[in-house]
């Protein structure tokens with residue numbers, strides 16, 4: 001059966017800021033406190049989406065979430081009108097307001113783990129929204145993400161949107177950022193690679209948190225109805241996590257038969273590659289493009305985000321294209337590596353650099369911003385049309401963002417109730433543009 005990969009990008013929300021919220025994410029820590037530009041951020045995202053859509057790729061989007069997230073502040077004991085809640089919380093617990101205000105749902109690679117219909121027992125596309133429980137600011141995403149996915153993939157005869165896994169550390173789950181699918185053809189059966197940092201109950205001595213457990217991966221694989229012999233569970237190396245690879249997609253990306261990864265990505269490198277080969281047996285021969293530490297030190301891989309790129313089958317090109325962040329071009333070792341790689345005759349034939357700096361400063365590259373969903377033509381036709389990018393939607397959203405988004409936002413301004421009012425106006429207008437319905441956001445339900 002023919003199928004094609006679609007990319008659903010998280011539309012960057014009006015409160016995009018640098019809160020310094022993510023332990024183990026070096027960019028987030030380094031840039032905490034900087035002044036952001038929510039408007040520039042959303043426009044960078046829209047430009048990337050348009051670039052892919054213009055090339056003939058299937059491009060979709062997922063709406064931003066409501067921020068500040070008042071239910072969190074109310075649950076923490078703040079009461080009164082919404083403005084009073086924000087004001088009181090800002091006085092007594094400004095850190096909590098910052099966490100309730102992050103635009104982190106933009107990183108759609110963490111929205112869910114997705115299994116295409118060719119891999120699942122019931123022949124539907126399965127989605128498990130990530131619970132993101134390791135960080136408080138992201139732990140509030142799962143339910144709204146489930147709503148977004150149920151909006152975009154509403155046809156339950158073709159799509160199955162699960163509940164997030166239980167909110168307990170044994171089931172820590174960060175979604176597709178720790179998942180790679182390899183296949184001979186997108187529409188054929190594939191090998192699903194799940195990467196975890198720790199096991200449930202294991203004592204963890206790492207410098208930074210391991211955000212994904214083996215048990216979460218296994219639960220997702222089981223509930224998606226995957227064939228156990230086509231699943232691979234790999235342990236991420238502690239060295240990678242300690243160096244700042246808080247998700248596997250900071251050191252690894254794969255498309256079709258190609259796995260592009262850093263030498264230090266996996267704990268047992270040899271065993272990992274052997275396990276992938278075994279799972280692919282009878283389907284395809286995996287092509288491993290391993291980047292040696294001697295050529296690109298892991299520190300450079302992480303600052304440049306070389307691997308946090310979109311590895312795409314580009315219409316009209318016979319080799320894969322790597323859509324990498326500008327920072328990869330600006331880092332000497334990764335620029336050199338890319339130049340040599342495309343000059344060779346390996347599976348990656350072109351590298352294109354895109355500007356997603358607003359997101360990059362929080363540790364989110366081109367690959368973080370998108371959720372990959374492999375769809376047959378029938379499944380694609382069943383996607384809610386407003387979730388798919390068109391020229392008209394791009395133009396409409398550009399005007400919308402220019403009207404509703406601030407050009408500058410400092411983390412010191414997050415306690416301003418006017419920001420909440422502006423953000424809600426933006427989301428109300430977006431609700432109209434995308435036809436999200438009368439009760440998509442919590443503030444619309446009261």
Ligand code: SUG
Pocket residue numbers: 017018019020021022025028029032102104107109110138177246247249250362363364365367368369
């Ligand atoms: O979870 N940053 C995100 C970046 C997510 C990147 N996604 C993937 N690798 N797929 C995170 O650490 C920082 C927010 C702040 O500090 O304001 C943040 O949440």
